[in-house]
Amino acid sequence: MxxxxxxxxxxxxxxxxxxxxxxxxxxxxxxxxxxxxxxxxxxxxxxxxxxxxxxxxxxxxxxxxxxxxxxxxxxxxxxxxxxxxxxxxxxxxxxxxxxxxxxxxxxxxxxxxxxxxxxxxxxxxxxxxxxxxxxxxxxxxxxxxxxxxxxxxxxxxxxxxxxxxxxxxxxxxxxxxxxALRQRVEDIPLLIDHFLKKHGVAYKMTNVAPPPPPMMEKLRAYPWPGNVRELENFVVRWMTLGEEALDVLDRKATYHLEPQDANRRWLSMTLEEIEAEVIKMVLEDCSHNKTLAAKRLGLARKSLYNKLERYGIKEVEKRN
Ligand SMILES: Nc1ncnc2c1ncn2[C@@H]1O[C@H](COP(=O)(O)OP(=O)(O)OP(=O)(O)O)[C@@H](O)[C@H]1O
Ligand SMILES: [Mg+2]
Missing domain, CATH: 3.40.50.300 (P-loop containing nucleotide triphosphate hydrolases)
Known part of the structure; x- marks a missing residue:
């Protein structure tokens, strides 16, 4: 099957x-x-x-x-x-x-x-x-x-x-x-069809076409913080408002730009750079208590010390 x-x-x-x-x-x-x-x-x-x-x-x-x-x-x-x-x-x-x-x-x-x-x-x-x-x-x-x-x-x-x-x-x-929906944007067209059918019956609007390809591109790029529920709401707006439905997403996309950009920053870093940065952030978050930081990171204390040395995280060492 x-x-x-x-x-x-x-x-x-x-x-x-x-x-x-x-x-x-x-x-x-x-x-x-x-x-x-x-x-x-x-x-x-x-x-x-x-x-x-x-x-x-x-x-x-x-x-x-x-x-x-x-x-x-x-x-x-x-x-x-x-x-x-x-x-x-x-x-x-x-x-x-x-x-x-x-x-x-x-x-x-x-x-x-x-x-x-x-x-x-x-x-x-x-x-x-x-x-x-x-x-x-x-x-x-x-x-x-x-x-x-x-x-x-x-x-x-x-x-x-x-x-x-x-x-x-x-x-x-x-x-x-x-x-999350943004991790599986391939599903968006199928979900849109599903919701067009579901609400088409409920609202007696059975002939609404899905958004055309250029608009579909916008929908794939949008981060969908409210996931499938938000997509379902979008489809209902699409059925009644047409293209105007996208305005709401455009407005919302601007609030979500910042965290998304912050996340994308990791994409230009090597895994080692990311690891070093995460270690620094966790140490900071634990007020530089290394026992606690090691625990949170799932590391033995000794491994944490080795990594601090390897990545030259010295400034933090001094503050302890
Ligand atoms: N894979 C899917 N296929 C079809 N419909 C879906 C799918 N995922 C979600 N939905 C629809 O999206 C809406 C939200 O889904 P659901 O209520 O299961 O989310 P949830 O994770 O429980 O949300 P919350 O965290 O707010 O409780 C529902 O109307 C549901 O029918
Ligand atoms: Mg729920």
């Missing part, structure tokens, strides 16, 4: 998307927790749904919940449910999302946002495979596959103490990385 047919709900033909489809199929075949990482709008939920649909749990529910900025008490009753009288407003019994997802998959989006106190409770549920409703006494066994997603730098949150490492290790048996 050609790779592009493996997971038809994920639109794309780039090598990165083909690899992602293969991974989705592999991960779907196993029944372990999955952590889905990727920038905002890159398609993390699309991937989670695809994993569910290709798994043995496909006939059971897929239940999703965004954990973004939900207060701790509310997220508990959302996920675990509550009994009448568990708190002031709890008049009736509420079945939590874990129980609603019974037999299926529970997708916890923006997992990087859950409060520390709740992380401990969630970890316990994952270990014991049972939930207790708030105000309830009996535990209910749960058979749910957990998928979590975040666009936050989760390892960094762990390093800062904002995310429990034991919870991360529970969640990331599999790690799926969804590539």
């Amino acid at each position: 050609p790779a592009e047919d493996l997971v038809p709900e994920i639109v794309g033909i780039s090598p990165k998307i083909k690899a992602l489809k293969q991974q989705v199929r592999q991960v779907a075949a196993a029944d372990y927790p999955v952590l889905i990482l990727g920038e905002s709008g890159a398609g993390k939920e699309v991937v989670a749904r695809a994993i569910h649909r290709h798994s043995a749990r496909a006939a059971s529910p897929f239940v999703g919940q965004s954990c973004l900025a939900i207060p701790e008490t509310l997220i508990e009753s959302e996920l675990f449910g509550h009994e009448p009288g568990a708190f002031t407003d709890a008049r009736e019994r509420r079945i939590g999302l874990f129980e609603q997802a019974q037999g299926g998959s529970l997708f916890l989006d923006e997992i990087g946002d859950i409060p520390l106190g709740f992380q401990k409770r969630l970890l316990r549920v994952l270990q014991e495979r049972e939930v207790r409703r708030l105000g309830g006494t009996e535990a209910t066994a749960i058979n749910v596959r957990i998928m979590a997603a975040t666009n936050a730098p989760i390892e960094q949150l762990v390093a800062q103490g904002a995310f429990r490492s034991d919870l991360l290790y529970r969640l990331n048996t599999f790690e799926v990385r969804v590539p």
Whole structure:
């Protein structure tokens, strides 16, 4: 079977998307927790749904919940449910999302946002495979596959103490990385066709042609900070405004020029020059504490010293 047919709900033909489809199929075949990482709008939920649909749990529910900025008490009753009288407003019994997802998959989006106190409770549920409703006494066994997603730098949150490492290790048996749209611009024409069809039906505008080649070039060059979601919004504007839709991108492109140019600077440097520069930046960031810097760089202290010497990073040596 050609790779592009493996997971038809994920639109794309780039090598990165083909690899992602293969991974989705592999991960779907196993029944372990999955952590889905990727920038905002890159398609993390699309991937989670695809994993569910290709798994043995496909006939059971897929239940999703965004954990973004939900207060701790509310997220508990959302996920675990509550009994009448568990708190002031709890008049009736509420079945939590874990129980609603019974037999299926529970997708916890923006997992990087859950409060520390709740992380401990969630970890316990994952270990014991049972939930207790708030105000309830009996535990209910749960058979749910957990998928979590975040666009936050989760390892960094762990390093800062904002995310429990034991919870991360529970969640990331599999790690799926969804590539940013600017890393797979070959997919843009196909995605545009897909969204023209999708919204053409919804807006009763089924005959809109895709942007012509010179415009397509502009779309490939644009960095798409909002990824596929931003492209989808562009297509909707294109359908209604035509060429004017590009003006919004032109305006946005100017805000994004700077970071992009800064990134491109690396392209004219050798790997050794880049390594030397990164070491200097990390040292600076660690207030020249070499033990910490070595740890962050994944180096033994001795290797860091060797590199400092090789690259002649002397000025930093003196300041220590
Ligand atoms: N490969 C794809 N094929 C088809 N549609 C896609 C693809 N990737 C993303 N989309 C569409 O783009 C939009 C954003 O995708 P999705 O919600 O999965 O992103 P996300 O990574 O979860 O975003 P956020 O970080 O904001 O939660 C959705 O409308 C989705 O249907
Ligand atoms: Mg999402």
